[in-house]
Amino acid sequence: MSRIGPNSSSAKRFGAWLPDTPHHEKFLVRSVFAISAIGLLLITPFAILNLVNARMFVGFASLSVLVVCLANIYKCTQGKYVLAFNLLGLAPALGLSVIFAIKSIGVMGVYWAYMAVCAYYLVLPLRHARYANILLFLSVTAAAYLSLEQAVYLRFSVTLFGCSLFMYFCFGEIDKQRRLLKARSETDPLTQCLNxxxxxxxxxxxxxxxxxxxxxxxxxxxxxxxxxxxxxxxxxxxxxxxxxxxxxxxxxxxxxxxxxxxxxxxxxxxxxxxxxxxxxxxxxxxxxxxxxxxxxxxxxxxxxxxxxxxxxxxxxxxxxxxxxxxxxxxxxxxxxxxxxx
Ligand SMILES: Nc1nc2c(ncn2[C@@H]2O[C@H](COP(=O)(O)OP(=O)(O)OP(=O)(O)O)[C@@H](O)[C@H]2O)c(=O)[nH]1
Missing domain, CATH: 3.30.70.270 (Reverse transcriptase/Diguanylate cyclase domain)
Known part of the structure; x- marks a missing residue:
């Protein structure tokens, strides 16, 4: 079977139909597409419910997140990753949603913080994800400090810190391996010229x-x-x-x-x-x-x-x-x- 050109089994894999993009963007295009599609599914009923019940602030806030998800999906189908949509749209929207959830439903809202950390590493380039994670940790634990009992707040802060560290090292290692594989796939092992x-x-x-x-x-x-x-x-x-x-x-x-x-x-x-x-x-x-x-x-x-x-x-x-x-x-x-x- 030829290694070059389409192969029939790849058509069955998720996102195989997305247009081809440079290697470093491929991961982000696919993961942003997945996260935005999941966001669209989860947030649409929530946005409709809030608008119908005249909770205009939350309704319009979730509507704006839906718009970012739709814009992301559209760009991903063109094989493009738009940093601004995610850095200035999806990431702050996720952080604010977690803070809002902690403020309005207390301890039940903290669960969303772990999902937000994971989502940051899936929709942002590594360096941006790490800074956004630090900002999320500081703002969310501050909100938790003001809204939760001290014992719950402490447990939440420690576990969120652990989750952030885990993602920091895990995605750092994945990125290192990805760079290594990329270099190996592009160069001739004998002369180190490009292949x-x-x-x-x-x-x-x-x-x-x-x-x-x-x-x-x-x-x-x-x-x-x-x-x-x-x-x-x-x-x-x-x-x-x-x-x-x-x-x-x-x-x-x-x-x-x-x-x-x-x-x-x-x-x-x-x-x-x-x-x-x-x-x-x-x-x-x-x-x-x-x-x-x-x-x-x-x-x-x-x-x-x-x-x-x-x-x-x-x-x-x-x-x-x-x-x-x-x-x-x-x-x-x-x-x-x-x-x-
Ligand atoms: N050492 C080494 N030899 C290689 C490698 N790849 C190909 N060769 C050899 O390169 C030689 C190429 O020989 P030819 O195509 O006849 O070319 P040439 O002797 O340079 O003659 P002209 O090109 O006509 O001047 C062959 O003997 C191959 O075995 C390699 O990675 N290492």
Whole structure:
């Protein structure tokens, strides 16, 4: 079964039909969608009941929370997460609801505080969730202090503090693991360059961005010359070391916004944003010269061939790569150790 493209079992998972979003937003889009949908279900009867019974303040307050939930749901169906809806809408509304519940129904209202803490970590980015949690803890325990018996207030404060700490560490660890997995899924383990999967999404994004903002970008396909004899003569480990040294050398000559990918084997691709073909050619030629004059491993002199190609809004990522590959092929055919544009 192919790893790329839709797979039939994913269609059954919750939210599989939500549009694709960048990895860091995917979690928030899905959890905000779920929390907002649950909020909509729980709050709608409550809002209607209060409005029918002429409790206008609570009725309109819950109505405004419903509007935020609906706006969140709408944005999530477009694959977008809107921080303001949650930081300035849902999170304060949840906090105020808990305070209001404690004030009006006393100890029965404190149960909602634990749910609010959990919801904060599901609808806000980690750093925002932690600050919002501190604010919630301070304001809710202050309300409890004024409304509850001392023994109940103490027990509630300690358990809310425990719940907050638990969420703090638990979501901190989840975030750490998520970052680690993301880094691993995007990089080549040998050279630490970005990998082919990342290349495909980056090239597609670059083509779209260049067309939209009337910018340009150039790619350069590199292929080490006569690499097989290095493996055959010195062994695979030395071949690996040469690949690592090559990547490190090219990285030293890259601009801050450029990206180096390992396409596979001894083939690399450099993406130069805001560079015309002529500028990209000059950079690639300088890199070729430095590879030629540097010993990447003891007793090994190596050269590299390259093909340079500027973006066109008519290209797909595949066509753009193919165009640079054809120029690389021409460089190989012309005798190697050269750049073709
Ligand atoms: N050490 C090492 N070798 C690899 C790796 N991936 C691919 N190779 C080797 O790279 C070599 C590529 O050889 P060819 O495609 O014939 O290319 P070449 O010898 O560089 O010749 P030209 O490209 O035509 O100049 C093969 O021997 C592969 O086994 C790797 O991760 N590590």
């Amino acid at each position: 082919r999967a990342t290349l495909i999404t980056t090239l597609s994004d670059t083509i779209a961005k260049c067309a939209k903002n009337k910018q340009t970008a150039t790619i350069c396909a590199f292929d080490l010359d006569h690499f097989k004899p290095i493996n055959d003569t010195h062994g695979h480990d030395v071949g690996d070391q040469v690949l690592i040294s090559f990547a490190q050398l090219i990285t030293q000559y890259m601009s801050a916004n450029d990206k180096l990918f390992r396409v596979g084997g001894e083939e690399f691709l450099l993406l130069m944003t805001n560079a015309s073909e002529a500028e990209g050619f000059a950079v690639a030629e300088a890199m070729r010269a430095v590879v030629e004059s540097t010993q990447l491993h003891k007793d090994i002199d190596l050269t590299v061939s390259a093909g340079v190609c500027e973006v066109s809004d008519e290209y797909t990522w595949r066509e753009w790569m193919k165009a640079s590959d054809q120029k690389l092929y021409a460089a190989k055919q012309n005798g190697r150790n050269q750049v073709v544009k």
